[in-house]
Structure formats: C-alpha cells, structure tokens
Amino acid sequence: MKTADPELMRAINRYHVIDTIRRDGPIARVEIAARTDLSPASVSAITAQLMEEGLIDIHHVAPGGDAVRGRPRVLLGLNPAAYTVVGVKLTAFRIGIAVTDARGGSLSSLVLPIRVARQSPEVVADLVEDGVRRCVADAGLAMDRISGVGVGLPGVIDGIDGVSHWSPVLGGTPAPFAAAVSRRLGVPVLLENDANLVAVAEHWFGLGRDQTAFAVVTVENTIGLGLIVDGKLYRGAHGIGPALGHTRLVPGGLPCRCGLRGCLDAYASDWGLLRMAEEAGLLPQGDDAPDRIEGLVQRALAGEVAAAALFRGAGQAIGIAVSNLVNLLNPPRVILTGEGLRAGPLLREPLLEAVAENMLPTLKDGTEILFHSWGDEMWARGAATIMLRRIYEAPWNATT
Incomplete structure (x- = not known):
C-alpha cells in the first residue's frame, strides 16, 4: 500500500492550521487541534513555524478554564501585516480596486468610472496598472509591499492559466490578461471569474463563512x-x-x-x-x-x-x-x-x-x-481574497 508523501501531508496540515486561525482566530492551540483533528504536538510545531515566519502572532493572552497549572492560554491570530494584496473588479463601465491586509481588511479603495469594454485588453491592462498604483499610494504603501493582485471579471475565464476566453469586458478573443497586468506591475496576478471571487469572499467573511x-x-x-x-x-x-x-x-x-x-x-x-x-x-x-x-x-x-x-x-x-x-x-x-x-x-x-x-x-x-448585497468595494475585496487564498494555500491545492 502506497503511503502519503510526508512533505505533502505537512503542507496540507499547515494549510488547515492557517485556515482555522484565519476563520476562527484569535484561537488557542488546543482549539486548533480539536477543529483540525491534528495532534497538539503537530499544532504546536506548525504554529511555532508560522510565528517565526511572521504569518501569525499572539493576539492576546487570556485566562482560560482549561489553563494548565494556572498558566493563561495563548490565543493566536493571523498577523494582518504579514501580506498586503490588491483586488480589482472589472465591469464594462467601471474598475473597482481595493488594497487589503492579510485578513482581507480594506486599507484603501477606489472606483474608476471608465467604459472599459470599448478598450483593447492592452489598454485595459494599462488602466488597471494606473488604478492599482494610485490605490496603493492612497494606502500609504509602495508597490514593493504588494504580494499580489487578484483580478475578477465576468465571462469564460481560465483562472489557472490567467486567460480570458470570452468576456463582455475584454471581448471574444483569448487574452492572457493576468500576464499582461503582471508585466506592468511586477507582482503575481491571478485572473478569476467574478462569480468565483464572490464565492471565495463569501466563504471568508460573508454568508458562507x-x-x-x-x-x-x-x-x-x-x-x-x-x-x-x-x-x-x-x-x-x-x-x-x-x-x-x-x-x-x-x-x-x-x-x-x-x-x-x-x-x-x-x-x-x-x-x-x-x-x-x-x-x-x-x-x-x-x-x-x-x-x-x-x-x-x-x-x-x-x-x-x-x-x-x-x-x-x-x-x-x-x-x-x-x-x-x-x-x-x-x-x-x-x-x-x-x-x-x-x-x-x-x-x-x-x-x-x-x-x-x-x-x-x-x-x-x-x-x-x-x-446578499455587494458594493463595489466588496467586489474588489473579493478579488483580493483570491490572491490571499493562493498565498495561504498548500501546494496540494495550488489550482484553486
């Protein structure tokens, strides 16, 4: 019988711990173990590594009924400063942009009323670049602080290869739009169907939580x-x-x-x-x-x-x-x-x-x-969560 790859299993366990802290934090290690079905020793090892990387931190220390020998339990939370990402929502008539922290919290946002559908994909990529740089500056940040950009738009979108096959925004000719925006901004870019970005965002902080x-x-x-x-x-x-x-x-x-x-x-x-x-x-x-x-x-x-x-x-x-x-x-x-x-x-x-x-x-x-009513900023935050999810994902789940 073939056994599981130890590296793969460690990656899967790491992802589950991160996702549990993101969804339920601040949370104690014993609760993480209970919700992930991992041993306390495994959770301690994973969280120690995550703290060393700066991805999580001690949110606060509180006395708990399960404290051992009077010691207060330590609650862990996702470090909002660990990553900064940008979300972009494209429609035929406007571009919505949001800069978020590692928890998906909005740092700045803007909406550009532009007839995007009348432009070529290359011109749209230029417009996205200008809007992203402006929104990042509005957040008081430089582009070297940005870990990635998620772009959402309607249509038949290949989210793995970053190609728009058909869209009312980019037209009917296949367009490698993620690569075009990435070249301009110098950061990783994910392209996603807008319904998918809403699904992920609803799972993170909406009605699907x-x-x-x-x-x-x-x-x-x-x-x-x-x-x-x-x-x-x-x-x-x-x-x-x-x-x-x-x-x-x-x-x-x-x-x-x-x-x-x-x-x-x-x-x-x-x-x-x-x-x-x-x-x-x-x-x-x-x-x-x-x-x-x-x-x-x-x-x-x-x-x-x-x-x-x-x-x-x-x-x-x-x-x-x-x-x-x-x-x-x-x-x-x-x-x-x-x-x-x-x-x-x-x-x-x-x-x-x-x-x-x-x-x-x-x-x-x-x-x-x-x-569920979504405004322009929420759509853009949804696009940002696509990039955050990719950052937090384990290699076994790299295509989602």
Whole structure:
C-alpha cells in the first residue's frame, strides 16, 4: 500500500492550521487541534513555524478554564501585516480596486468610472496598472509591499492559466490578461471569474463563512455561478468552472453572445434584458450603460406593465436555473448577489416562486436561498481574497 508523501501531508496540515486561525482566530492551540483533528504536538510545531515566519502572532493572552497549572492560554491570530494584496473588479463601465491586509481588511479603495469594454485588453491592462498604483499610494504603501493582485471579471475565464476566453469586458478573443497586468506591475496576478471571487469572499467573511459547501449565483451583465465544495473552489476540467448563464433555458430561443441560442443570459442578465427591451420597442438601440438598465428598472417599479413583465420573466428564469442547480447538486445554501437584483421584489418574488415550484420537495427543507448585497468595494475585496487564498494555500491545492 502506497503511503502519503510526508512533505505533502505537512503542507496540507499547515494549510488547515492557517485556515482555522484565519476563520476562527484569535484561537488557542488546543482549539486548533480539536477543529483540525491534528495532534497538539503537530499544532504546536506548525504554529511555532508560522510565528517565526511572521504569518501569525499572539493576539492576546487570556485566562482560560482549561489553563494548565494556572498558566493563561495563548490565543493566536493571523498577523494582518504579514501580506498586503490588491483586488480589482472589472465591469464594462467601471474598475473597482481595493488594497487589503492579510485578513482581507480594506486599507484603501477606489472606483474608476471608465467604459472599459470599448478598450483593447492592452489598454485595459494599462488602466488597471494606473488604478492599482494610485490605490496603493492612497494606502500609504509602495508597490514593493504588494504580494499580489487578484483580478475578477465576468465571462469564460481560465483562472489557472490567467486567460480570458470570452468576456463582455475584454471581448471574444483569448487574452492572457493576468500576464499582461503582471508585466506592468511586477507582482503575481491571478485572473478569476467574478462569480468565483464572490464565492471565495463569501466563504471568508460573508454568508458562507459557516459552510464547507454552498453555491453563489451572481446576477449582473452575465449570470455567473461559483461553487465551494469541501471548502474549496470548484473549477471543473479546464480551470473555468460552471457557466450558469450559458445553460439552455429555451432550446432554439433568443440568441446569446456566446453564439448559442436560448441561454439563461439572453433572458435574465442585464445584457439580455436590454436586448429584449430594445426588441419590444421599450428602448432604442444602444449599449449596456448602467443608466439604461437603471432607467428600465425605474419604469418597471413605477408600474409600466411591459417593463415590469421583463423583470418578472427574468426572475422566473433565474428561479428555474436555481431550482435545477439545487436538484442537481443539493447545496445546503444558495447565495444570490449582484446589481441585476436591483428590481427588488419585482424580480425576487417570481424567482422564489419558481424555485419553490421546480425544486424537488424532499430538498426544500435542507436548502437556504439567501440574498446578499455587494458594493463595489466588496467586489474588489473579493478579488483580493483570491490572491490571499493562493498565498495561504498548500501546494496540494495550488489550482484553486
């Protein structure tokens, strides 16, 4: 029988200790041992090494009921100064940037209103460089203090190789965007689908913090899906992960940007809603500018029947997709977020009705459907957590 590689096992144990301290700290060694199923001796050895590296420190010393011979127990926490990273969230019309510490705490942030989708990938990389350098300076730091940059954007994104295969931001030609930004900034850069970055961020400091498995559905210019399975981000066979927005809702239906017809995106994303509004004569032909979708939302909320019908239909379409997701994977929690939920109850009510109508009855009691509002800074912090996770990861998990 083949035994496990000792170096690999040490790396796995180290990762579990770091992640436990990050999630539950300040925490005593005895509690780390209990939560990781490691021996007290192993935990002591790993934490001693982490303290020597400056990754963790003594948060404070407090008397505890389990103190041995009257000695107070030592509580350990993640050292926020151990690393500094930058998160970048790209949309078609703006760039959000946040500088965070090793715990994911925000040090500075900014939003640049730029029509990014009209630019080439090289120009977008230049814009990201300028924004990152400015945000780092706003935090009172120099670039040599930055350990890495995480970039999130919608589309078909290979998070392992850092390539955008298709995106409403960078276009339909494969673009090695992570390498382009890394060359400009001189630091490691990770490129990630924005639904994946939200899933990781929800796991770190959001509604998925207490879960080892859950799904995140993002509703914006595209419909995205991020999956956390056994505490890890699921990427699929090619590093891209699931593409919920391009599941077929209506065979032979409305054309989608991906080249297929009848995709969920064509019926429920901001892009799809604008195209349907144009087709129905509610809007003139135009781009995906935020003021256009906002105006359509306000008309719907004001009671305009045709506009309201579009958002009710979008909610129903997303609800059907979520119910299929639950029936297929049975996650204990599904978190919905994104600007595409701005129509409020007009979209949420038909969404939840469609979920209830199409979910297997035996799964209803075991699945939570939650909504979480994310601002621009939170999206950018989510991008930063992708880089932090890579830093803390053990080699066995280097592709997540």
